[in-house]
């Protein structure tokens with residue numbers, strides 16, 4: 047296949063117009079010293095052969111839709127309504143780019159303005175950008191924002207998503223000494239474990255945390271504010287259908303992974319990070335922001351705004367280097383939220399919560415399996431296998447078509463026999479019973 | 491005054507109570523549910539999500555889609571962004587269930603197809619760029635720049651060399667200096683000479699504290715840096731590393747490889763060169779490639795091919811800078827790029843680059859009498875021009891807006907910063923001669939209007955859904971969500 051349109055004779059004509067004899071002369075400014083010597087003859091595949099090749103590759107996978115998956119760990123299998131796929135796949139959105147000429151891109155600009163509004167409402171914050179790369183990178187940039195404002199320690203829990211911790215360490219390569227990992231008390235962050243003498247820049251609270259436990263954000267934000275530090279909340283947006291908005295619990299910045307809002311799993315991406323802040327951070331936050339204005343005729347319209355924060359204007363003095371973001375994934379989230387609506391979204395949230403609790407209660411009745419912590423959780427919880435080898439338990443479940451959860455030993459050496467179970471609305475009562483029955487059998 | 495239905499925001503649509511999601515209510519028991527968590531954890535107020543019928547939702551977004559210029563519907567010669575046609579087959583492949591529903595934490599056995607694709611794409615990029623290893627983790631070009639600069643930092647730290655300076659030409663993209671300072675480097679900008687790197691200026695900066703020299707080639711003026719080999723040699727002999735910003739790789743596939751020019755590190759924008767769609771701003775993907783001496787610094791994990799064609803995650807990169815994002819990269823974007831590469835083959839990729847150069851030079855030739863082309867030699871895949879003081883006397887901004895009236899997206903304007911009133915035109919290889927000819931005749935008409943009816947340009951655009959928008963007002967009175975107070979005009 048190829049996508050270049052010209053016939054031989056058109057090419058001849060164009061070369062002639064340019065005033066060169068052939069392609070060789072056309073690229074004469076490329077010194078021969080660096081010209082490709084490799085053999086570039088490999089022809090492309092026919093479209094039908096490309097499809098075949100990738101269908102076969104796709105068949106090498108066992109997608110979660112063909113098994114019963116209880117995998118979460120920051121990204122979740124939710125049902126995506128057809129209408130979301132159809133609207134977000136419209137080529138007018140898909141094949142456009144950043145809105146440098148707003149008059150020709152009002153559709154996406156309005157869509158992103160609505161996205162910003164929806165995210166502010168969900169998180170209880172004043173200002174949202176129009177997306178970041180993912181949850182981990184938006185956290186890293188929120189931390190940089192906090193550090194620029196006030197140097198000091200960045201406190202985070204051992205149960206902050208381990209990838210987020212890793213990315214934070216990468217971004218803070220220059221000075222990791224500001225990072226302070228707090229040892230949780232029975233799974234949650236408590237101020238007792240915080241350093242007493244140090245200057246504090248920010249407290250990061252992920253809630254639900256990596257083990258699914260809901261953290262006490264209010265008391266942590268009070269602690270932070272009493273020390274002139276900011277509270278950065280990391281949240282699962284779906285939990286906010288049911289749980290209090292972090293903006294009402296004292297958060298100064300709210301970030302997180304947007305995937306659960308209508309974006310498919312797609313083996314890790316593309317997803318989007320959201321970032322919402324209180325008004326005073328508006329001019330310090332990274333990323334594109336859409337604002338409302340008026341056109342020459344006085345009609346409402348939308349543009350990219352507050353651009354003096356950004357790299358194309360400020361270069362090395364910009365607040366961030368981000369240019370391309372994840373706009374389409376954010377648009378998808380907006381469509382998804384608008385489709386579910388107030389009632390549907392709350393139902394979704396509660397259903398995830400309820401089903402997770404049903405499964406946790408059932409499993410807890412099995413001898414040899416205990417919850418790691420007995421703390422309030424949303425849709426994810428950690429359990430411990432006693433007396434049996436966890437690897438063989440999980441592979442037996444897998445042989446019964448259940449991806450039972452994520453092993454925690456890959457992140458924590460003191461969780462060798464533990465794994466993390468996530469439940470979403472995609473699981474039926476029968477699925478939960480089946481999980482329970484198989485687990486009982488395996489542990490018997 | 492009531493906003494007409496067609497112009498309403500989601501929040502202005504009234505139809506409440508038509509939320510479509512139906513939970514399995516048999517399982518839900520609100521009282522029991524609420525008893526499971528302390529009440530202070532629970533939401534007390536409404537969220538404020540709109541409730542629309544599915545039909546109204548479809549109408550809303552379909553109308554929004556109708557207010558868009560896009561590659562599928564318009565010529566989009568946005569320089570430096572490579573707005574080429576995005577093959578439909580990539581959309582179909584990436585929506586295969588086996589890819590869409592692969593969870594990033596699944597066991598390796600369950601995701602062999604994903605791992606194989608990632609491994610093969612990395613190999614393919616090695617060949618295209620002349621590098622030794624790639625990571626697919628970075629989410630976009632700028633994220634790739636940051637990745638590469640972090641690698642450079644760690645490399646010099648391990649060698650116990652105190653190198654704090656990153657040098658960029660004044661024609662460089664804003665992300666280059668921004669990435670460098672995000673990474674803690676001191677940024678020095680050097681001037682250009684006739685659109686290319688000023689060798690004397692570079693020489694002066696080749697000091698013992700030089701860490702990295704960043705360059706895109708062809709550069710942002712669309713010119714191939716003729717001194718590229720000696721540029722890389724100079725930087726290397728000062729002990730620095732050379733970084734290739736791959737935004738303009740679309741000019742070079744099968745023609746010249748950054749690795750052979752002497753670059754140590756680079757990023758590729760898959761959303762440009764490899765024809766993955768730009769998504770109204772993203773997602774993109776910015777894989778980073780390195781030469782052998784830097785491989786051990788790449789992010790982890792990476793995919794390793796083992797015996798019997800089994801693919802495994804590996805963390806064996808002792809010098810690694812760590813993870814750049816959660817999970818493994820924008821897999822879905824990488825997948826589309828892999829499909830594109832297979833569909834074209836190396837021969838098709840080369841043909842794409844040659845045709846991109848052909849189209850750009852054709853446009854340049856046709857326009858150079860009426861507009862000012864500051865660098866008068868053959869260009870690569872794009873070129874820069876400005877309005878001519880007599881033949882097309884107007885502001886670039888006005889010309890850009892007037893183009894919209896003809897259903898053509900504006901070029902990149904006011905970049906590179908080295909050329910005042912610049913218009914950067916990148917037609918890409920997928921555009922037919924007819925499309926190019928129409929663009930030329932529209933530009934001629936606009937030049938004519940600039941001479942004879944300048945008000946037409948000042949007032950443009952008139953045919954778009956909205957006329958010229960007041961950006962100053964937007965910044966002065968930020969209204970960033972529905973309900974923020976709007977100052978009276």
Ligand SMILES: Cc1ncc(COP(=O)(O)O)c(C=O)c1O
Pocket residue numbers: 368369370570571630631632633663665666706710735737738759774776
């Ligand atoms: C020359 C150049 N470098 C870097 C970038 C940044 O790439 P991205 O937007 O993918 O972050 C761009 C994007 O427009 C560019 O044109």
